[in-house]
Amino acid sequence: MACLFEGSLVFGVGILAILTYRFFIIPMPPPAEEIMKRRILLLMWWIMGRVTKLRMWLGRGHEVVLLRLEPPPKQHTGDTVITENTVLGGIPVRIFRPVGTNTSDEKLPGVIYFHGGGWCWEVWEGYDSVLRILVRLRKMVIVSVRYRLAPENPFPAAPDDCFAVTRYVLENRESLGIDQNNVTLMGDSAGGNLAMAMMTKLLSPSVVRENLPKIRNLVLIYPALQAVNFRTPSYQKYRGSNVPTILSSELMMKFYVAYALGMEIVNIDELLENSHWTKEVEEKAIWLENDNLPAQIREGANNSSKPRLENPTLAKKLNKYLLDPLFSPLLADDSVLKRFPETYILSAEMDPLRDDSFLLVNRLDRLGINVRHRHWKGMDHAFVGIPDLYSNSQKALVEIVEYLKEHS
Incomplete structure (x- = not known):
């Protein structure tokens, strides 16, 4: 004993x-x-x-x-925000609005929110606290989309679901109590990818002909915007199992592969070395090259995007997804991007996705789009979504709301 x-x-x-x-x-x-x-x-x-x-x-x-995280629902008794779980356009959503608002009389700014989680994690419930904070900071209506998840439902299931809700909200603003001239698309991480993909789709010729209302603002929070160049400085810097962020470069590759291929698995180390690189990729990736990044970001990094060894099998398997502008919205055509609304981009320093934001800022600036870029040097990926842990989460949410107030 x-x-x-x-x-x-x-x-x-x-x-x-x-x-x-x-x-x-x-x-x-x-x-x-x-x-x-x-x-x-x-x-x-x-x-x-x-x-x-x-x-x-x-x-x-x-x-x-x-690895899926399924946060349990929290009780918010006595809150000044009410929620309603419903279905819009055939897709489950949760609608957040201030207590006491009358949808028939008072029209509030609207936000369509797309959650993060690598397109794979059921964290929709866990965004309750963050979205309630936003509504407390400013009277508005937020529609949070519960899109289908990979790997069980790979691309394009998520953008299809998100667009169904986006179209429904734009066509039914009156009944939802939303100001017809003040709708924002917002998302973080994978949700930032979906928010920009929705903006891109709304501006495509086939959808433009539907005469849907215009989006007022686009808010992207440490978004995943391109699955083409994985040899950017931030992807190189945050490789390995001992990095100061919950999102390593390797985990991001696993998300992208699950989003594209479902349950199929490929060599993510080869992907991180850009072994999927082909002539077609090189031609389309002109805006994703490292020399489009600020000098201080490139310092000490390998500036070459070309792989040491190409893998045609990997390229054939993945590139039809990776080169799709709805999968990698940074590949959208100039004719689409130059019609973007005013855009707010938040990035975090300790994040393999960091450089995606800088690449988008560079491109939108060149096209004359009004962009505000807020870079948080001291923070890591996902910090905005953890208000109970990080005081900087609260500060970031306040800044986002102030931006929306300024651009109403």
């Missing part, structure tokens, strides 16, 4: 030592803010990753499915 106790004690001390080591070994660059909170979050994320690897080894399923 004593031996069993001693063995358990040694095991417990060993586990504690490993967790303590992991807590302090995570590198925190000089600009990092809220370091202790971030270390706790990243330690929990590391533990979850190890459990997922074990479940995969036991043959339990696809990695992005096993």
